[in-house]
Amino acid sequence: MIWDPKTPAVFGKPNVAPTAAFMERVEAVMSSGWLTNNGPQVRELEAHIADFLSVNHVVVVTNATIGLQIALQALVRSGEVIMPSFTFAATAQAATWCGYKPRFIDIDPVSQQIDVAKIEGAITSQTRAILPVHMWGEACDVRAIQDIANKHGLKVVYDAAHAFGSTYGPTKIGGFGDAEVFSFHATKCFNTLEGGAITTNCDQTARRLRELRAFGMSADGVDALGTNGKMSELHAAHGLCLLPEFPAIMQWNNRILDVIEATFAGTPGLRVVPTRRCGQTNGQYAILQLTQHSEQRDVLIESLKRRDIHCRPYFTPPCHLHNGSVDAGHLPHTEFAASSTIAIPGGMQLSEARAKAMCDVIIREFRALTSTFMTVGDVLQRKSA
Ligand code: T4K
Numbered sequence: 001m002i003w004d005p006k007t008p009a010v011f012g013k014p015n016v017a018p019t020a021a022f023m024e025r026v027e028a029v030m031s032s033g034w035l036t037n038n039g040p041q042v043r044e045l046e047a048h049i050a051d052f053l054s055v056n057h058v059v060v061v062t063n064a065t066i067g068l069q070i071a072l073q074a075l076v077r078s079g080e081v082i083m084p085s086f087t088f089a090a091t092a093q094a095a096t097w098c099g100y101k102p103r104f105i106d107i108d109p110v111s112q113q114i115d116v117a118k119i120e121g122a123i124t125s126q127t128r129a130i131l132p133v134h135m136w137g138e139a140c141d142v143r144a145i146q147d148i149a150n151k152h153g154l155k156v157v158y159d160a161a162h163a164f165g166s167t168y169g170p171t172k173i174g175g176f177g178d179a180e181v182f183s184f185h186a187t188k189c190f191n192t193l194e195g196g197a198i199t200t201n202c203d204q205t206a207r208r209l210r211e212l213r214a215f216g217m218s219a220d221g222v223d224a225l226g227t228n229g230k231m232s233e234l235h236a237a238h239g240l241c242l243l244p245e246f247p248a249i250m251q252w253n254n255r256i257l258d259v260i261e262a263t264f265a266g267t268p269g270l271r272v273v274p275t276r277r278c279g280q281t282n283g284q285y286a287i288l289q290l291t292q293h294s295e296q297r298d299v300l301i302e303s304l305k306r307r308d309i310h311c312r313p314y315f316t317p318p319c320h321l322h323n324g325s326v327d328a329g330h331l332p333h334t335e336f337a338a339s340s341t342i343a344i345p346g347g348m349q350l351s352e353a354r355a356k357a358m359c360d361v362i363i364r365e366f367r368a369l370t371s372t373f374m375t376v377g378d379v380l381q382r383k384s385a
Helices: 019-032 040-053 064-075 089-097 116-122 142-152 203-213 233-264 294-306 332-340 352-384
Strands: 057-061 080-084 101-105 127-130 155-159 179-183 196-200 270-272 286-290 341-344
Touching (some): 064 089, 270 352, 286 332, 332 341
Parallel strands (some): 080 101, 127 155
């Protein structure tokens, strides 16, 4: 199949719930007179997600950023939180917003996951928690992380923004650490337009999370510094209508990822970041890395845009290089990943044939760019010789 540039492929294109089912729920909500504040749609969504993830408690929230803040606030008083720098700004900002000091460590260059071997070296007398990210939907090494946390008396909150439906071995992500936080943003393969969820198996933590989600209010009054993290009924309704579709979405995402991995295999200078080694993933993230000529990454993204293949550079700049960030020194694998990684379109918008055609265009554009680059380099080299 030849790539049809008139039909765009977009990284982050939302999966939308079936319209008829969604409109039916919208009408029911609007005529019910109950629009937010732990309403019936929210409670139903929490129950369905708890069942889907096999976890005791699900607390849905306005978005994962607020979810991370609430989870940290519920579990950690103050101090330092160890996390990767190669992550979306929200991970670090959530901790900073709550008054904790992020302590950034490097990633494993192959998986782009937090480098577990570097965690213990970053622990100080101020360290209170570890905030690992299940990067690109793949589970971190949760067993090793829990061992370190137990040894040093630290809490673990997972940023599971990418990982809804993914597993660690046979076990769904959701019950690891002290809490896990999912994003249900529109760009996530399961979404509530905006939204997120905190999951935990601990009854006491769940009670605390529910209080903090609603201004720190309990039956006894306002006894903690909370926030407004409540999900509205309409957002929950979208999630309820999309959830039954989700197993099929996951399956298709993975089929497309198979095609993408197979098409790029053995292409010099490009690799697909492996995301399915620790268990299943939701298959949403097709992540390409320029292992050579990474300086051409942004030029490649621009040239693909002209072919209606819309990609995103992630995570640029990495968190330790944000303005106002604490000095974490040089994190070489993080800095290389941030300058060489591209999230490419995948999932439901593509047929297998279109996925292959799209990858062929990416390879051709990359080769055209880098052979031009090499010719210029060769010329310069010849001139200076
Ligand atoms: N932790 C991690 C590790 C995260 O990756 C994120 C968020 C969070 C925490 C926080 O989760 P939330 O608080 O958002 O629940 C996007 C998303 O906005 C963000 O949720 C996501 N991670 C991040 C990886 O990607 P941007 O700034 O790249 O978004 P934006 O609006 O440029 O969208 C990306 C692409 O998606 C666009 O190029 C086009 C497409 N798109 C987007 C929207 C919103 C659509 O086609 N339709 C749409 O409606 O952050």
